[in-house]
Amino acid sequence: MSKFALEVKSLTKTIGKKTIVNDVSFEVERGEIFGLLGPNGAGKTTIIRMIVSLINRTGGTVMVNGHNLDESFTLAMNELGAIVENPEFYKYLSGYKNLRHYARMALTEISEERIEEVTELVGLQHAIHDKVRTYSLGMRQRLGVAQAILHKPSILILDEPTNGLDPQGIREFRDYLRLLASQGTSVLVSSHLLSEMQLMCDRFAIIEQGKLIHISTMNENEDSQAKALRSVEMEVSNENLASKLLKEKMPTVKISSMKDHRIILSVEKDAIPEINKLLVMNEIDVFEILNVKATLEDRFLEITNKDKKEQMV
Template structure:
């Protein structure tokens, strides 16, 4: 059985008579990257802040590595690294001295070799002894990750971590998160950048109007949802007859290229049928299903009431 690192059971938060989040339940497994999605104001940050007790939830339970956060906060939180909103630093100190300062606050003893290891892991070796005020936004994000990871937590929590990053910074961030997960760290990541979430997560939950409406794995999303296929063939008219016999709708045609929409697992059947009809397949390209389409369908266009 896969180990559960984070467990939320019926977490709710009220402010006055207004319920911000309602009976939220989900788990994050060991070595899993779990995405928390929702429109602005849906309650994502409230959930994250409730997990680490930056705000007090109204009801429900949170367990981290099997420890109840309310009953034994210190033991639970020692297994967590987090960046909530923007990481903050002493700007006139070096990155290395910022890390040392943060390490002093940890309940774990952090050996000197761990500093070297984590700096290399976040690719800051070349600048770690420079003052943080000279760092780019991407470098500050990596330093924030180093702070969050230096005590080797079981769970890493990130709230909108790619805000302001350029494409190169986003790519480096994705590679680092996947590497952490492969080495056993669980990651809970909140973001409105759906394309980023699609490239990085194993499962995702959608929060809308403070309620959890959907949990799905990326594998299930890509398997069940329809995908767009761009198919170039030697004889488009003959190919159209084959596709019509399979009840495949042709969305568009430009010369020898046909655009189709169908279930992902039906693609091999199309290829077999065309080859059997002696039609050469010059190109077959699958346009991956978009998490954005799924998100909009499940949140009424992503609008809040």
Template sequence: MQPNKETVLEVSELTKKVDRMILVDHLNFSLEKGDICGFLGENGAGKTTTLRMMTHLIFPTSGDVLIHGHSIRTDTRAALSQVGSIIENPTFYLSMTALQNLRLSARLSDQHVPESRMMEVLQMVNLENAKNQKVKTFSLGMKQRLGFANALLCNPSLIILDEPTNGLDPIGLTELKDMVQGLSAQGITFLISSHMLREIQDICNRVEIIHKGQQIESGYVTDLLNQYKVSNMEDVYFACMGRRLA
């Protein structure tokens, strides 16, 4: 943790069990203001389960998540008031336009969202020219970008994205990187889950790596590359897995 930086997210002993199966096992980490953290692991590692607990879509068996000091268990409304998220695939009303979907999301939120903000986020994700286009005509990448616009709608300080690189072509990946890093420079914190290690390395400044629900590595990207004497996060991941299985 760097000095004089605000802690935005704190995950403490977070655990999820279903019957005798442990999906997430005593997870601990924290993020500071402006961090872009890659939450990495293979499919089935427990990433989406963790993010669903963080956003109160499912309840943890034990442990807690604090967002700006507010507990997701006991002060849920305050904790979630500063969070924008896309968990799994973004879902929209396909017969409605992009702008109509954002208007609906705004009405369902606890905050007043002016029309100008809706136009602003559409512009940020390069969908302003598709604002009156029905979502059923959107490509997968366009739906991903609309989901990102929806996550930005209420000016969150923490944005949680689950596999946002799915469906994005190289141009879309570059746009995502530029958007995330630009917002990070403004103080917004990101937690981004992915199994695409090389793409995430280009976006994030730090990572949390999990395997079978357990944390196996944590730190800033530059520190980990130096520690493992490698040039990319893919090699860090496989080094961690090799150490784990040895």
């Protein structure tokens, strides 16, 4: 058993004169859920399609559970499970018959018990004998996962799996992935949503214009919760005086708007009680302190901007 379920080194794809994926390297540990985060067009799907051998690589190596895709193609592919586009099923057959069909095509022998096991793992036991056309999108997605893991791959690869799912479906899907990972199957998953990656993944790589520009660490995710700037809205008795005081005494606090007794500030979490004290001690009444949302996207920008700055130094 290799230390990593997946090792990607210097993965590159050029089409014509355009470099779509540029020297991308990362490793996915055993039992880890690893994300590829990036805006549309960043190159996530291209990276995934190269890993699962749907398209040729221009350069780079891919190792799946220690098997090099170039040297031991069949062994390496047998360690992969993937849903790349929307999972395709025979809609007029039951979920069970679809799984049976895939089981027959698999390289390794897949037992009846294994089919039952994956059905339960994705929570489809009550609907597995219904026709797939009666399934919701979420159920089809789960059947897709069941099919992809039938042959017990080391790593499951999913390209934007939650597209089209409702919040409840996304949540359930996340739980199934976590369960799978806890049993030792690694997961590589892509998304263009930071909040989703944060909830779903142990670590994630940020992909921008074909390049891997940052890999988050677990610690960083926790630290930045406290250190990240957040928008806070305060209702005060005198916003002009408040703003004057803040500029004088706490110059690092950024005031982004001010009207009708309300000021909106960009601050670290730790500064909030200090601001409150400062105002109250100067006889400015504070009626309300609200956390304004959208800080997650701010953090994504913070990370990407920070990286750019570091690269420039």
